[in-house]
Amino acid sequence: MVDEAKAKEAILHELKVGRKVDIGEQAGGSDHLAYISIMRFDLEPAMQVLIGKAKAWKISFTIETYTETEFLHDPSEDVYYTHKYNGIIVLDADYNVLDFKT
Numbered sequence: 001m002v003d004e005a006k007a008k009e010a011i012l013h014e015l016k017v018g019r020k021v022d023i024g025e026q027a028g029g030s031d032h033l034a035y036i037s038i039m040r041f042d043l044e045p046a047m048q049v050l051i052g053k054a055k056a057w058k059i060s061f062t063i064e065t066y067t068e069t070e071f072l073h074d075p076s077e078d079v080y081y082t083h084k085y086n087g088i089i090v091l092d093a094d095y096n097v098l099d100f101k102t
Contacts, residue, residue: 002057002059002091003095004043006095007043007046007057007059007089007091007095008041008043009095010089010091011061011063011087011089011100013097014089014097014100015063015085015102018102020085021036021063021065021085022036023036023037023038023065024036026067032069032070032071033069034067034068034069035067035068036065036066036067036068037065037066037068038063038064039064039065039066040062040063040064041061041062041064042061042062042063043059043060043061044060044061046058049090051090051092051098054092054093055092055093056090056091056092056093056098057090057091057092058088058089059088059089059090059091060086060087060088061085061086061087061088062084062085062086063084064082064083064084064085065082065085066078066081066082067081067082067083068081069081085102086102087100087101087102088100088101089101
């Protein structure tokens with residue numbers, strides 16, 4: 001059985017390292033503030049796979065983020081501030097990342 005919290009932690013780490021998304025407070029080059037929050041974080045049921053002779057877990061995921069800024073915008077423009085990431089992560093029994101794709 002996969003620990004969902006540890007799997008989500010590994011996914012967020014890989015997204016940050018790959019510079020795709022960094023959750024939390026942000027400041028742009030012109031010092032305008034923004035805050036990126038997670039709206040949705042779904043994990044598909046983990047599939048056990050063999051990597052060589054070792055067991056690993058392959059997990060598909062979807063993350064949706066929303067960027068709040070210091071500027072007001074019409075709610076109809078929320079689509080410009082919402083980002084969706086789909087991917088697959090493969091973790092070994094110790095939750096080390098063996099593969100990551102978005």
